[in-house]
Amino acid sequence: MRSVVLLSGGIDPVSGRPAPPSGEIAAIGLALSAGGAVGGVHVGLPAAALGQAAGHGLGQIACLRGVGDPVAILAAHLSAAPPDLVLAGSRACGGEDSGMLPYLLAERLGWPLLAGVVAIGTVADGWLPVTIGLPLGARQDARIRLPCILCAHDAAPAPPFVFDRARRVAMHAVAVADAETIAPPEGTERPYRARPRLIGSAAPAGGGRVLDNPDPAEAARVLLDHLRALGMLDA
Amino acid sequence: MRVLIVGEIGGIALAAAMGWLVLLARWLKGRPATGWLAGLRQVPRRYLVDVHHVVARRPAAARMHAMAAGGVLGGAALALLAALLGAGGIVWALAALAFGMGGIGALLVWRRRVPKAPPALSGGAFLWLPAALAAWCVGNGLAALFMAIGASALPVIPSVVLGGLGGVALLRLVALGPMRHALAGVAWLAGHTRPGRFTGKGRDTGLRPLDLAAPRLGVLVPADFSGPELAAFDACIQCGRCEEACPAFAAGQRLNPKALIQTLSGAMRAVPPPYAGRPAPSVPVLQGKGGMGQPIVGNVLHRDTLWACTTCRACVEECPMLIEHVDAVVALRRGQTLMLGATRDGAAQALRASRERAEPGGRDLAARGDMIAALDMPVLPPGGESDILLWLGEGAFDARYGRTLRALVTLMRRAGLRFATLGADEVDCGDLARRLGDEATFQSLAAEAISALKARRFTKIVTADPHALHVLRNEYPALGGRWEVQHHTGLLDELVRDGRLRLERRESTRVAYHDPCYLGRYNGEIDAPRRLLDAACTDRVEMARHGMRAMCCGGGGGSPVSDVDAVTRIPDLRMEQARAAGAGLVAVACPGCTAMLEGVTGPRPEIRDVAELVLAAVVAGAMV
Ligand code: SF4
Ligand code: SF4
Numbered sequence A: 001m002r003s004v005v006l007l008s009g010g011i012d013p014v015s016g017r018p019a020p021p022s023g024e025i026a027a028i029g030l031a032l033s034a035g036g037a038v039g040g041v042h043v044g045l046p047a048a049a050l051g052q053a054a055g056h057g058l059g060q061i062a063c064l065r066g067v068g069d070p071v072a073i074l075a076a077h078l079s080a081a082p083p084d085l086v087l088a089g090s091r092a093c094g095g096e097d098s099g100m101l102p103y104l105l106a107e108r109l110g111w112p113l114l115a116g117v118v119a120i121g122t123v124a125d126g127w128l129p130v131t132i133g134l135p136l137g138a139r140q141d142a143r144i145r146l147p148c149i150l151c152a153h154d155a156a157p158a159p160p161f162v163f164d165r166a167r168r169v170a171m172h173a174v175a176v177a178d179a180e181t182i183a184p185p186e187g188t189e190r191p192y193r194a195r196p197r198l199i200g201s202a203a204p205a206g207g208g209r210v211l212d213n214p215d216p217a218e219a220a221r222v223l224l225d226h227l228r229a230l231g232m233l234d235a
Numbered sequence B: 001m002r003v004l005i006v007g008e009i010g011g012i013a014l015a016a017a018m019g020w021l022v023l024l025a026r027w028l029k030g031r032p033a034t035g036w037l038a039g040l041r042q043v044p045r046r047y048l049v050d051v052h053h054v055v056a057r058r059p060a061a062a063r064m065h066a067m068a069a070g071g072v073l074g075g076a077a078l079a080l081l082a083a084l085l086g087a088g089g090i091v092w093a094l095a096a097l098a099f100g101m102g103g104i105g106a107l108l109v110w111r112r113r114v115p116k117a118p119p120a121l122s123g124g125a126f127l128w129l130p131a132a133l134a135a136w137c138v139g140n141g142l143a144a145l146f147m148a149i150g151a152s153a154l155p156v157i158p159s160v161v162l163g164g165l166g167g168v169a170l171l172r173l174v175a176l177g178p179m180r181h182a183l184a185g186v187a188w189l190a191g192h193t194r195p196g197r198f199t200g201k202g203r204d205t206g207l208r209p210l211d212l213a214a215p216r217l218g219v220l221v222p223a224d225f226s227g228p229e230l231a232a233f234d235a236c237i238q239c240g241r242c243e244e245a246c247p248a249f250a251a252g253q254r255l256n257p258k259a260l261i262q263t264l265s266g267a268m269r270a271v272p273p274p275y276a277g278r279p280a281p282s283v284p285v286l287q288g289k290g291g292m293g294q295p296i297v298g299n300v301l302h303r304d305t306l307w308a309c310t311t312c313r314a315c316v317e318e319c320p321m322l323i324e325h326v327d328a329v330v331a332l333r334r335g336q337t338l339m340l341g342a343t344r345d346g347a348a349q350a351l352r353a354s355r356e357r358a359e360p361g362g363r364d365l366a367a368r369g370d371m372i373a374a375l376d377m378p379v380l381p382p383g384g385e386s387d388i389l390l391w392l393g394e395g396a397f398d399a400r401y402g403r404t405l406r407a408l409v410t411l412m413r414r415a416g417l418r419f420a421t422l423g424a425d426e427v428d429c430g431d432l433a434r435r436l437g438d439e440a441t442f443q444s445l446a447a448e449a450i451s452a453l454k455a456r457r458f459t460k461i462v463t464a465d466p467h468a469l470h471v472l473r474n475e476y477p478a479l480g481g482r483w484e485v486q487h488h489t490g491l492l493d494e495l496v497r498d499g500r501l502r503l504e505r506r507e508s509t510r511v512a513y514h515d516p517c518y519l520g521r522y523n524g525e526i527d528a529p530r531r532l533l534d535a536a537c538t539d540r541v542e543m544a545r546h547g548m549r550a551m552c553c554g555g556g557g558g559s560p561v562s563d564v565d566a567v568t569r570i571p572d573l574r575m576e577q578a579r580a581a582g583a584g585l586v587a588v589a590c591p592g593c594t595a596m597l598e599g600v601t602g603p604r605p606e607i608r609d610v611a612e613l614v615l616a617a618v619v620a621g622a623m624v
Helices: A022-034 A048-054 A071-082 A100-109 A164-168 A214-228 B004-025 B035-056 B061-086 B089-113 B124-148 B153-176 B180-190 B227-234 B241-245 B257-267 B301-307 B314-318 B327-338 B345-357 B363-374 B400-414 B432-433 B439-454 B464-476 B488-497 B528-536 B571-579 B593-597 B610-617
Strands: A001-005 A037-043 A058-065 A083-090 A113-121 A127-131 A137-147 A146-151 A170-175 B388-391 B459-464 B486-487 B501-503 B511-513 B586-587 B604-608 B618-621
Touching: A001 A022, A022 A037, A022 A048, A022 A083, A022 A113, A022 A146, A022 B301, A037 A071, A037 A127, A048 A170, A058 A071, A071 A100, A083 A170, A100 A113, A100 B432, A113 A137, A127 B459, A137 A146, A146 B153, A146 B180, A164 B327, B004 B061, B004 B124, B004 B153, B004 B180, B004 B227, B035 B061, B035 B180, B061 B089, B061 B124, B089 B124, B153 B180, B153 B363, B180 B227, B180 B488, B227 B257, B241 B257, B241 B314, B257 B327, B301 B327, B314 B327, B327 B432, B345 B432, B345 B439, B345 B604, B363 B400, B363 B488, B400 B488, B400 B593, B400 B604, B432 B464, B439 B464, B439 B488, B459 B464, B459 B488, B464 B486, B486 B488, B488 B501, B488 B528, B488 B610, B501 B528, B501 B610, B511 B528, B571 B586, B571 B593, B586 B593, B586 B610, B593 B604, B604 B610, B610 B618
Parallel strands: A001 A037, A001 A083, A037 A058, A058 A170, A083 A146, A113 A146, B388 B459, B459 B486, B511 B586, B586 B604
Antiparallel strands: A113 A127, A127 A137, B501 B618
């Protein structure tokens, strides 16, 4: 089993100092629990948060030095020597983090993805059993085919920080081909506006439909209709 | 006959020297210490002055020790002298006298445990000590006496045999522990890791910086301690004075400083001699095997023991062998934290926040001044200049301690002082990280704090937090930050003395002052707060434990964030002592003590910082 943990140059939201996001620490924990070789990958220059992340259990981190869309750079790097498991946090903490990266990467690699993972089991017949954390402490078992991408739940057990590991981490720069630049996000920015809140009896009771393996377009249409019926979207 | 006596006493002495070399060979497997054996010439002074200074706090024990040790050694030296030089009866008589004194000492050693042994004393092999001492002293004493009066060989021979048996027993008691302190003590006093205790102001309490590039950080196995430290563990005489003073032990936490030192001594050996003192409360017996390269924590020492220590130094203050328990605890914590990341959850959170937010509570540094925002405190920008830099400390985030700071700032203003804070540039001083063994985070916080301080000009730093005081005053110099650092009680005392603040005593309930460990034992400042209280309150009493021997509130050393199990809370015990002294108000001088003692539930004496009491008593200041 070879696992790769995706690392961002995290920034602590309160202090603005470098700090690995909790989800990435949890991802390292999952990778370690899978056993086998574990390495970190970061797109960009070595950042201070990487060393701290390494303290939670990474022996080496590859810093991919290329310009352009990090999804493309990661996809190229990962498909060159595909690991069994790619792990990520739920969302980076730094700049324009949307939490989309693992999904875009999965799409590009054509790999399956599961999010909210709190624990993983041992592989059997190419399937990896995982436990997904749901709200209110509920747990759901699932299994996924390897290779795959797993996003760790922020509350998954975090391995302890060990300074001795942090100081020993081998960070090597890997020169990679530049990728296409990302188009600036579409849309316009406007100030935050309060949205109608749905609480208690304000929500229409009952209703809803269960769709079994629906066609995506059909599912989207049903969802939109539902939201419109609730008054969450303009008609 | 002379040959026989030389053979007996000399043989025992030689065997003791050999035993010392065997022990030394083991200690030398520890990290090397420079100038260790050169320190041997310091031993007589350190022993006769410094050790006896502590021993003499209990006159009965001091008498016992002086007679026993003096008799055993003095008698032997005189008898050897007489036998070797063929001296006359007078030297033999003196030798007999010395042995006689030693015999009385042996009796006193016996009386210590009879009829009732104090619970802090060890039993086991210690019960044989009086007999061994008595045999040595009586046998050799009689032999000397017979020599002095020129008696025939007939009575001398059995006397020498008795003395020799006593000598062999004493040697055996070196291996078993009770007599080991005599040999190990010499090595420890020669290489004491805090020589500052013997010179100048006689205090040396700052932790030493760790070289973060060293392959092994802190201590995991006995061989990671330095040679003299290993000798220190062997030098413990199991007197239990540390145990009686330890707040964690009193609260039923899994720590007994005496058992800790004995465990560390035993950890060096695959088959340690049995320990017959009180263990740490409710600690399960660990089955691990010792050895110079065997792990200590989790193997022979219970994890909880390590995290229960408040680093209050009460044990160090009481120890007649001048052992440095806190250094041992911190060295072990460094190993666990830096090499294994094996801290308690609460401590791990505080350390993470210290790393990522430069504040163990994880709060925004800019919010530190919120509790005193109404005072409109000036903030010193980089390059700025002021007379006093007020270091706010961690307590400033706390609403209760904000009252203390407001009192202090008001007083400083009334005295017409010019001062400012670092504002959001004040990071945590690193005290908590350092006590928890996270030297890496401490050093990075310290570097940041030092560079923030160096970017400003001021004549001195004042702080109301004794922990920050200790770190800034005693631990930053080794990292390149040297400033005059003053505790707020020291500053207020100065202002009152100079007449810049005039106080009028307020009718008060009985006030007892609780010494913060980091102000008292760590910095020797016990008088200024008392002078202030005497000037501000009409009725001050002392708790039984006060000044340099005060009991800790339980708040130091990262013990509160380490979630240690206890039977009762340390601050509850301390509050009970305040009640016993008849106090209606406990005066404090530390944010930690304030929080711990205010956390005592139920009806209790009130808690006020010295600054608050001074403010209530001030009638005039420079600006009034
Ligand atoms: S450590 Fe010191 S105070 Fe404690 S039992 Fe040993 S000699 Fe006595
Ligand atoms: S420093 Fe205080 S808490 Fe720690 S062992 Fe010594 S007396 Fe006990």
